[in-house]
Amino acid sequence: MELASALASCESMIKQGSTTFYKAFGYLPSPRREAVFVIYAFCRMIDDAVDEPERAPYPLDELERSFLELERAEGHFIWSSLRWLFATFPALGQEPFLRQMEGQRRDLRFTHYRTMEELEGYCYLVAGTVGEMLLPVLHDRPGLDVVESGIYLGKAMQIVNIVRDVGEDRDRGRRYVPLELMARHGYSEREFEAGEVNEGLRQVIRELDATAREWFRRGLRDLDTYPPASAFSVELAARFYEAILDEVEGGGYQVYTRRAHVGQLRKLKLLAKIGEKYAPRYLATP
Structure with a gap:
């Protein structure tokens, strides 16, 4: 259930952030659809770390460190979502x-x-x-x-x-x-x-x-x-x-x-x- 919630949070990010991409890629079958949502969510976080650092959950350097130590990263739904992404699409x-x-x-x-x-x-x-x-x-x-x-x-x-x-x-x-x-x-x-x-x-x-x-x-x-x-x-x-x-x-x-x-x-x-x-x-x- 934790993974399902994390993936749903990624979907919420693309739905709020880009109706264009959400509409276009929402027609994909699972698990391709969820994977696109995870990729969008993480790229959005990278972009926000630079453009809106006061609202971003992580500064860019910390985001990169956690990404490089993905197996141990905790504290945000993106980390379990990314682990699922790389496991599903090796x-x-x-x-x-x-x-x-x-x-x-x-x-x-x-x-x-x-x-x-x-x-x-x-x-x-x-x-x-x-x-x-x-x-x-x-x-x-x-x-x-x-x-x-x-x-x-x-x-x-x-x-x-x-x-x-x-x-x-x-x-x-x-x-x-x-x-x-x-x-x-x-x-x-x-x-x-x-x-x-x-x-x-x-x-x-x-x-x-x-x-x-x-x-x-x-x-x-x-x-x-x-x-x-x-x-x-x-x-x-x-x-x-x-x-x-x-x-x-x-x-x-x-x-x-x-x-x-x-x-x-x-x-x-x-x-x-x-x-x-x-x-x-x-x-x-x-």
């Missing part, structure tokens, strides 16, 4: 979780990005690693090509986060939009700090949009190798997230004062469209 290793912590730790010392290369490295650490975590759960035999696709999908979602949260991040003293990209489109640091929405900013966002969509394309190229339920959930999550880019454009690229989100009607339409696509595969699965 192909999953600790390395992507440690790289995720490295990426979040970078936020404490590296807050203004200069190049797309720097930004892509960051996107890998904080989001591409999530793809590496999820693949042993969602895919039965992920080869190198599938792993690369999973990493691209995570990085694409992080670019969407960056586009959506430009204003929030600026208010926290962070600029993920690379300086070289701003310079290429004639958008200055002064304009960024002032929150000016002009053609320069629109061109910056459009280039980030194009990058994200290309990474989504690469991220979804191997879906036919997944079990049908996993492929459905992965594509649904990706399309929900990609739709945020449409909302940014539809909102006139006002990324400083408006946080773009996808409404329920749009999500229902995407659900129906993707559900229709996967229905024959479900019916063909014994």
Whole structure:
């Protein structure tokens, strides 16, 4: 009963923290579904340790120490949940979780990005690693090509986060939009700090949009190798997230004062469209 309660607590975290991911991955069969919830919950704790340390149950260093001594870790539902996760999916290793912590730790010392290369490295650490975590759960035999696709999908979602949260991040003293990209489109640091929405900013966002969509394309190229339920959930999550880019454009690229989100009607339409696509595969699965 203790494990059941711990897993339920992880589900509660994703339900409260991300309706997009909860909706998309809630269609998975057990135990894949519970495993995704555990991974989300722990990544949420890592993120909160940096962004909201006053509310986080552990500072990042303590979180990492307990993770490295997982068999002895107590005092929070996440530890028994993680022990269950690694026992249930033995192909999953600790390395992507440690790289995720490295990426979040970078936020404490590296807050203004200069190049797309720097930004892509960051996107890998904080989001591409999530793809590496999820693949042993969602895919039965992920080869190198599938792993690369999973990493691209995570990085694409992080670019969407960056586009959506430009204003929030600026208010926290962070600029993920690379300086070289701003310079290429004639958008200055002064304009960024002032929150000016002009053609320069629109061109910056459009280039980030194009990058994200290309990474989504690469991220979804191997879906036919997944079990049908996993492929459905992965594509649904990706399309929900990609739709945020449409909302940014539809909102006139006002990324400083408006946080773009996808409404329920749009999500229902995407659900129906993707559900229709996967229905024959479900019916063909014994």
